[in-house]
Amino acid sequence: MYKLIRITLFIIVISVFAVIFSCTKLDEEIYSTTIPENFYKTEEEIVSILAPVYGELRTIISGRGITDLEDICTDIMVVPTRNYGGWFDGGVFQRLHEHTWTSEHPHINNIWKRAFSLINRSNMVIYQLEQQGDNINPEKKDRFLSELYIIRALGYYYLLNAFGNVPIVDRFDVPEDFKPVNNSDFQIGRNQVFEFIENDLLNNISKLDDNVNESTYGRFNKWATMTILVKLYMNAEIWTGNERWDDAITYANQIIQSGKYQLEDNYFSNFLKNNNSSSENIFVLPYHPTLTGKGMRNKGYVHHQHFSAGPVVGAPMGGWNGYVAIPSFIRSFHFDDRRLDGWAIGPQIDKNTGKVVLNTRASQEPLVYTIDFENIYFEGDPTEYNYALATEYNGARFFKYEVSFESGTNMSNDWVVFRLADILLLKAEALMRKNGGIATAEAVNLVNQVRSRAFDNSSSQLFTLGTLSLDELLAERAREFYYEGMRRNDLIRFGKFARGEWEWYDRSNHGDNKNWFPIPQVQINANNLLVQNPGY
């Protein structure tokens, strides 16, 4: 009996003390993630840290964000509130169209968040490569670093375009209590951002690959970088107050004269499912049918088309009936302009049966998109309207990208960010600007190169020295680059945005501060050192 007691006591005491003295460690063990100390050992691992940065780049086209807002607050596109209640969302889309946004606007915060996320990821990977990139070929490492500086510069380009005066953060290893600060002077701040972008681009341009091939596809080579430079210099006047037309022309010439890119004969070749063969596209966001998400599908199809539109393209799903063209924009096309085919208008035809698709959501009416919004006007008075009364059929639908779901539920066209046609028209614009806004022969030639492919019989449609004005050029840019994420910037450069007059809502009484967005209130809440833009 005493033996049993002793054994029991022994077991209890040992177990108690064993746990007390052995288990006070609270280190975390991780399983499905890893820690930096264990990583960056092989070239494969090091390359893999680039992918999230390029992956993040795809967010620039995500809905309700950076490139989206370039079109839906302009004279090209609108997201009307539908009379069945859709797309009101607290009035956010209406306020974009009316230019009555505030610093609380969620989409404006998206621009900030996505661009700065791109910048910060670039900074981080630059830091990681510098600290831990020894297990990689030095040439590759330098090229990677240069690409990352360019991606960072692109992030700042979008921020400069949207907000102007934003804080500059050029490194990842900042002190713990670091808070980014923008300049207290709006214009000086913008100049600093401009210089920062310019320096990064110029400093790295020579280190980048000048090949145009599979290994540079979807990544920043020399020419894609020069494109950013051209666009930066084109906007130098409105962003810094100093004209840089010659610099823009210099780099545009380098791109054109390199012979690496040619205009496609067919405008739509640039937007096909397999558009990686396009010789015109300079920089794209590559999409894969399954690995890269729904971005391309939403941007190219779902946001625009009607719920019942699936059979039109043989798609397994209909759309969300959101974004449509503003009527005056559609009417700005010549009837023969092939680029108008990038808009779905009128009765929608079932791809397989050849019959008109019916709206099965409601009363089985034929699905017919109307250019105009007839019933938003009160009793026929063209000055009394509320476009929140748009029917589900109103508006031409964006249809520029080939819609193909053969490979599953996503589209895999690569989204076009920069293409040669833009360089040609920008150069033409720079030449005209230098010439007091008057066309030159070279400018007319450049614009006609782009315009001529839009017509079967183009001779009657070409511009001449007499017909090409800056206003015509601005309108031509709309017809060429609709929904490619550059319209707001174009309108600002041509002085037509902040007080712009186009369909519904008179913006002429607005201040020039509408040329830039307010710094999001959420960001000011998170960082009280940020200075709000003038007028907000």
Add this chain to the structure above:
Amino acid sequence: MRITVFLLLFSVIQVTGENSYSQNTRLSLNLKDVSIENVLDEIENQSEFYFLFNQKLVNVDRKVDINAKNKQIKDILTDLFADENVNYMVLDRQILLSPEYLTEGINVTRDRQPQEIVITGKVTEENSTPLPGVNILIKGTILGTITDVDGNYSIEVDDPNATLVFSFIGFRDQEIAISGRAVINITLAVEAFGLEEVVAIGYGTMKRKQVTSSIATVRVDDFTQGAIYQSPIELIAGKIGGLAISRAGGGDPTSDIQVQLRGISSIRGTASPLIVIDGIPGGDLNAISPENISSIDVLRDGSAAAIYGSRATNGVIIITTKKGTPGKPEIKYSAYTYTETWASKPKMLTANEYIHYKNEFTNSGDPYLVEKASNMIDYGNETDWFNVISRNALSHVHDISVTGGTESTQYYGSINFRDQQGLMKKSDKNVLNGRMSLTHSALDDKLLFQINISNSFVKSHPFDEETMAQAALRNPTEPVYSKDRIPGTEVLNPDGIYFEQRGHNIPNPLGLIEQFERDNEDSRFLGNINLTYKFTKGLKITTNAAYQRSNKIRSFYEERNSWYSLNATGYYGNASKSAYMRESRSIEPILEYSGRLENIHSFTILTGYSYQDFIDETFSASNRTFITDDFTYNNLGAGVAISRGNYASPVSSDKFTSKLIAFFGRLNYSYDDKYMLSASLRREGSSKFGANNKWGYFPAISAGWTVSREPFMNSIAFINDLKIRLGYGITGNHGIPSYLSLQRLSTSGTMLYEGEWIPGYAPASNANPNLGWEKKAEWNLGIDLRIFNTLFVNIDFYDRNTTDLLYEYAVPVPPNLYSKTWANVGKINNRGIELTLNAKPVSNSSFSWNTNFNISYNKNNLVSLSDENYSHSFLMLGDIDWVGMTGEYTYKLEEGQPIGNIFGWAFAGFTDDGRWQVWDKTGTKKLHPSEATFDDKKVIGNGLPKSWFGFSNTFKYNNFDLTIALKGALGFDILNSFRLGRENLGYLPNNLLRSTFTNPEISQIRDNRNYITDYHVEAGDYLKLDNITLGYTIPVKAINHLRIYANIRNLFCLTQYTGEDPEDVITGLVPGYDSWRSYPKVKTFTFGLNINF
């Protein structure tokens, strides 16, 4: 099977009952023409029987002939008095004769068994004071006695297996099986709310009178009766002040109950109380069945809960399960069956009404209505979509348990089976639960050893909320099946079973049920071993080691021709299977010393260590595009989506762990039960926090003063007891995901790199190495009062301040990589009062009335969301799920305001042409909502009830018992999303609430849509008849206890709220949002029985 067991047990009992003198004694008589008196004399001569009777009432002069050979006494007597109205009663050796009219209505019959056992004993209180006047009743009869002035009693029983029921006002009824004993001394425990009862205080127990903090207890006798179908916590719903319990999931048997104690103390940490099952912290309530629970103690305030430190901010609920009791095996069987109906069905248009309004609109001449009518199609059918998706559900629950043992070894075992059908088709839950408990003492009772094991297996089918939403939306003239459609109607799936159309969000509700398999299988294991060794009378060491494990398998299949497959997804057939495993190990050794000094100082010192770890693992795989539906989810490899390259990353696995380690100690001191002091300290570390902040201190101190023991109180006769308590304690919350303080790399994004798509690696989150504990400091002032002997009053005031709130705060990017970081910022204050009244106004042998009333009030204030690093004046939450309302947040969490504020525009009437108007921020100008901005919005309600109450009454009249329980909540608002989304002609041609057409104000709206304004915010206050039970105990011999009962839950609800049921979401940050998708609330009708053998 069940019946066989029943019969077997029955016959065993019969055999033992035969064993008495009267049955063993045989007599032989042969007498002619003698008086009955002579016969009786002869019987007395032959045997030990003797007769008692009144000669004036019983005629014994009658002459009879008798010839009996080797017969039992009762047969002889039956013959003897065959023609006479004389009853006899054989009591052991004594035989009583009486005329029939005297014994009419009394439970004495001719063939009554002879009573041969006299039980004697003494009834005392726990401190050995004799209790005079205690009622003692032989269970199932009206025979009984009462104790004398010294507490002694004597009672004769006829059945050595009978049960005695002891009852006395102010004390808990006690049932004792005689089990062949002749002397039964018992100690009666004071009623549940009494002072002598023992309550669980965490790592120990304590007498109620010495408790200095706020602890509420409900014991098995007072548990909720009727169907318990979601969680064992329903057992105490409405019974404890400060504890709000809501069945927000309606009648969904697979949903969980929401539990909230003393308001919302944390915004992102764990919100519900810590569950401790038989000493195992963090026990999984679903691992045990409600029938296994013997008592539930709730540690409400900080000073009580602080001994559980890091997890105790929301209070601690201590569950004590049933254990073995010494004696012969006692077998209990309880069962009930229940059915459910809609508590109230949303009032949508019927097919006839739909056609009526279509015609009316067509002929109205109003262009708006004509246009609407043109889209309203008559598909020629009459379908009540709510009927299509619901059913007459029938559920049944069985529990059988056996307990018994010797003085040194006791056992308890039970099997529990629940087959629960939900009101919605295919929604069900099937549970098999086994539990075993073994207690053994050895070494002269110095070593106590206990093992508890439970295992539960659950198969269930959850409900897809989309079904409810689509049933409300769908045109009532549409057919359910394609075959019933009018010829020529365009249909998406002409060959399919269910009538489907292409379009935006209108899948066939029955298709949503029938074309989807959602099979959930859970198994849970909960086991612990508890060893106690008593070194001396006061010193003991206890070690409790526990292991918990739950495995879940989730299987899913969507048929090839489901609406989604046909209309939206591009795949045909979609299957997945996922497995989850969670395990937790804990060990808690405790050293305790308790003693008394000079009989006036008593104290307990306790010190302990606690280790617990948690491991979570997940695995899932899926595939799509199947050629046949035959495999469902059983042959994932048969799908072709993966092999065709159309389906990325359909396989995933994950694993994460965390650990808690603590040292703790406690001192309890009592001076003559008059002045009490309790102090505890826990130092606890969690692996989840940053290297600098892993450890935290959680101290508590509380004191009590029993005023009624002071001499000056003697003169106040009506106050029996009065105690004042004051406590302060600090508790913590670590309920956030693991690894947030670490810099980690995880897979992120893909990139086209030199022609190949490569995976990326990036930091998983912003690391915050300073992440630490969320802490709550709480003051509690309590008063316990017993007056007029029978009324117990308990009042608690509390003030709780949570600081260092864990929340994902917006941070600047850069320098941060992500825009949100977990950090400790912010403060919440909750203060409130709880009042509980318990009384037994009437208690005698034939009638008793027990009543409990509790009400609590809580005031919540989000004091701050900012500190020097993080600044937020408010946060927006609660994205409304309606077309056109994407990103419209409806709840505002604002500094200086209570949690649960509903945020929207103030309704300012309609214009003459039926357009919405809202007030601008100045409250002077009317705007259309499309012109109004965020700045014009304001707080238009609050969804958190300020007050809850419960009122339950139990009446017993002879063998009948009746329980009526009411509950309710006051001072809160509900955003009626059903009206918001289904009360506007603009939403035609989908179906609408009838009120859209009948309410003149609403039918005049010409705005095509609704906006979030206070027009759809309604007062939610309600009073509910939550539970009514009528039971009858059938006096059946040979069965110790047999009771049948009927119960109705949620019978009616008094409220102004126009939605389904105001009992709604009460936890979380978006309370009071009555989602139009949620599972319907139900009324439940139960019939059940309990048998003890």
